[in-house]
Amino acid sequence: MDKELVIEAKGVSKTYAEGEVKVHALHPVDLAIRRGEFTAVAGPSGSGKTTLLNIISGLDTPSGGRIKLAGREMSSMTQGELSDFRRDHIGFIFQAYNLIPVLTVGENIEYVLLLRGVSPGERSARVNRILDEVGLAGKRGRFPAQLSGGQQQRVAIARAMVSGPDIILADEPTANLDSATGSALMDMMRELNEGKGMTFLFSTHDRMIMEKSSRLVTLKDGRVESDSLKK
Amino acid sequence: MLIFRMALRNVFRNRRRSLLTGLMMAGGFVLFSATIGISEGTYGSLIDMFTRSRTGHAQVHAAGYLERPSLYKAIKDPDRAGRVLDGLPEVEAWAPRVYTPALAFAGSKTVGAQVMGIDPARERRAMRLEGQLAGGAFVEDVPSDGVVISARLASALSIKTGDEFSLIGQGADGSIANDNFRVAGVLSASGSAFEGPWCLMHIDKAREFMALGSRAHEIALVFTDYRKAREDAALVSAALGDPALDAQPWQVTEKEFYQAMLLDKKGGDITNYVIMLIVAVGVLNTILMAVLERTREYGVLKALGTRPADVFLLIMAEVFILALIASAAGALGALGLNHYLANHGIPLPNPISYGGVKFTVMQSAVTAETFSRPAWTVLLSALAVGIFPALKAARITPVKALSSR
Numbered sequence A: 001m002d003k004e005l006v007i008e009a010k011g012v013s014k015t016y017a018e019g020e021v022k023v024h025a026l027h028p029v030d031l032a033i034r035r036g037e038f039t040a041v042a043g044p045s046g047s048g049k050t051t052l053l054n055i056i057s058g059l060d061t062p063s064g065g066r067i068k069l070a071g072r073e074m075s076s077m078t079q080g081e082l083s084d085f086r087r088d089h090i091g092f093i094f095q096a097y098n099l100i101p102v103l104t105v106g107e108n109i110e111y112v113l114l115l116r117g118v119s120p121g122e123r124s125a126r127v128n129r130i131l132d133e134v135g136l137a138g139k140r141g142r143f144p145a146q147l148s149g150g151q152q153q154r155v156a157i158a159r160a161m162v163s164g165p166d167i168i169l170a171d172e173p174t175a176n177l178d179s180a181t182g183s184a185l186m187d188m189m190r191e192l193n194e195g196k197g198m199t200f201l202f203s204t205h206d207r208m209i210m211e212k213s214s215r216l217v218t219l220k221d222g223r224v225e226s227d228s229l230k231k
Numbered sequence B: 001m002l003i004f005r006m007a008l009r010n011v012f013r014n015r016r017r018s019l020l021t022g023l024m025m026a027g028g029f030v031l032f033s034a035t036i037g038i039s040e041g042t043y044g045s046l047i048d049m050f051t052r053s054r055t056g057h058a059q060v061h062a063a064g065y066l067e068r069p070s071l072y073k074a075i076k077d078p079d080r081a082g083r084v085l086d087g088l089p090e091v092e093a094w095a096p097r098v099y100t101p102a103l104a105f106a107g108s109k110t111v112g113a114q115v116m117g118i119d120p121a122r123e124r125r126a127m128r129l130e131g132q133l134a135g136g137a138f139v140e141d142v143p144s145d146g147v148v149i150s151a152r153l154a155s156a157l158s159i160k161t162g163d164e165f166s167l168i169g170q171g172a173d174g175s176i177a178n179d180n181f182r183v184a185g186v187l188s189a190s191g192s193a194f195e196g197p198w199c200l201m202h203i204d205k206a207r208e209f210m211a212l213g214s215r216a217h218e219i220a221l222v223f224t225d226y227r228k229a230r231e232d233a234a235l236v237s238a239a240l241g242d243p244a245l246d247a248q249p250w251q252v253t254e255k256e257f258y259q260a261m262l263l264d265k266k267g268g269d270i271t272n273y274v275i276m277l278i279v280a281v282g283v284l285n286t287i288l289m290a291v292l293e294r295t296r297e298y299g300v301l302k303a304l305g306t307r308p309a310d311v312f313l314l315i316m317a318e319v320f321i322l323a324l325i326a327s328a329a330g331a332l333g334a335l336g337l338n339h340y341l342a343n344h345g346i347p348l349p350n351p352i353s354y355g356g357v358k359f360t361v362m363q364s365a366v367t368a369e370t371f372s373r374p375a376w377t378v379l380l381s382a383l384a385v386g387i388f389p390a391l392k393a394a395r396i397t398p399v400k401a402l403s404s405r
Helices: A049-056 A077-089 A105-115 A120-133 A150-162 A179-198 A207-212 B001-011 B016-055 B077-084 B120-128 B150-156 B203-210 B228-242 B254-293 B296-302 B308-343 B369-396 B400-401
Strands: A005-018 A021-034 A039-043 A063-069 A090-093 A167-171 A199-202 A215-220 A223-229 B057-062 B093-108 B109-118 B135-138 B148-150 B163-169 B178-187 B198-202 B217-225 B244-251 B346-354 B356-361
Touching: A005 A049, A005 A215, A005 B093, A005 B228, A021 A049, A021 A063, A021 A199, A021 A223, A039 A049, A039 B093, A049 A063, A049 A199, A049 B228, A063 B001, A077 A090, A077 B308, A090 A150, A105 A150, A105 B001, A120 A150, A167 B400, A179 A199, A179 A207, A199 A207, B001 B308, B016 B217, B016 B228, B016 B254, B016 B356, B057 B228, B077 B093, B077 B203, B077 B217, B077 B228, B093 B120, B093 B150, B093 B203, B109 B120, B109 B148, B109 B150, B109 B163, B109 B203, B120 B163, B120 B217, B148 B150, B148 B254, B148 B346, B150 B178, B163 B203, B178 B203, B217 B228, B228 B244, B254 B296, B254 B308, B254 B369, B296 B308, B296 B400
Parallel strands: A039 A199, A039 A215, A090 A167, A167 A199, B109 B198, B148 B178
Antiparallel strands: A005 A021, A005 A063, A215 A223, B057 B217, B057 B244, B093 B109, B093 B163, B093 B217, B135 B178, B148 B198, B163 B178, B346 B356
8 A cells, every 4th residue: 555655744743943932833743645635734824734735845844753755755865856856746836826927838837847858849748738738728928927816826737737746735726816716726626636646735724625625634733633534 | 948038038027127237237348448448549559659769669689688788799680680571571660770888078078878870761661760859950861970969968068959079989899989970950858768868870870980880789670560569579580580689579678668557557457347346246236136036936946846056057147148238238338439439539638748749639449358358357247246146046945935025
């Protein structure tokens, strides 16, 4: 069964020092995510969900514990190795979309393929295909500022998916969107998850996401409060 | 390629800021270029004034004469050397000369004098000796007892045009040299290359006085391009092919003048580099501001897997593109300004007279250096100041950058 594990976090903790005071953002947490899961990590602000996602993605380092992602131990990696690891294994969707404003829609998506050394012809074909899948086929040459918030988040989803990562980490992906757009995007991601078997891990406090996810992990004060499979 | 496209678009992202920064760099370029142009032009004029007043662009002597001048260290066959020089296209004109110290007498006054024998026709082609006359006539083209003396010698002997005086010296054959001469003309007291107690006479008359035969102590050369004096002097040496002869450019024969000029130029360079430093600090400020504003973007790039080296390259490419555009604009501006300064110049409030030439305007001289040095300085200084912000961006921690506003 270990083969199916995409993420295996054991006793992962994070403590910040604020002057003399130590803030325990994350108490030792265990979490295992299997390939193809559509998991939401929920909890109120300050519960530690973003910290957990940051540590899982290698953007932040844990104070204790160990993390394996796609079978590789992350805690022993250097910053350069983590950078390459993120490039090769992780897709990101941010709350604020975080597209590169000087790159067109097509270029924003193409960028991650370029980092992975994909050939120009292959890049172009994959960008066209993914834009088609997220419903932005005619927007390839547009700049992010020319798109609505929902469209920008679709581009971010396309960018996260185009390289076929082992897992897509989405930090509050609908927080900046109206409920209808957010719901439509979640449906789209669910379809991609079911159709392509892509693994998603969300951090959220949006009830709609919690409802649409197949597994819900709730955090409270840096501890796992509950972990339930919905289907 | 995408990195350079990003860099290019980033340059035009905040147009007003890029425009101001670019203008600052272009302004520095224009100022630097105009200063070099004026400096080159002014020094070109000064070198021309100086070298054509007596020195020439180079001189041929018997080996060792420059270090220790002597009546006996003479060029044995100046005519043969002259024929070689006539065959060199780099040599525009040449003039043989002889020198000896002597005692000058007039009435009850005696003073030490420096005799210089010249070929008036050849000097006329090469130098501006005649223009330094304050009164009277120049040395005649045919040997005669008419000589031209410096103002200082005239004053020391209390003689004027038309007066007679005597010279006593030593002949190269060991005899006592003495003869009477008539003052044909007196050189100007100021702005003349002959400030000492000089006495200029026809070379044949001087040779006869010194019992020097057909020998010469010096051949002054004027090249077609004074800027190539060093190379051309070496060329002359090689063409003469005589180890007993030594051809040296004006930078060697007039070492003090050359060193003073270099020192002054270095002072000008320091001013230019201070200007560029001020520009560079402005550029640094702008890039730092841009990096600060885009912290989140760099965080995103790094989160996506961009290596720090590529983030560094992105910033450096931006700086390079901006500096390149500014340099191109600066070069255009500098071309216009230098063209104007080359044609009209900057009038001198107090014109300088030297060697029979009046220097009234400072004009620019446009050379490759007028553009290459500012271009390199702008590009390199921009890249140098770009390193710090680029390193700063490359070292950004993604998680911190992503949480920034």
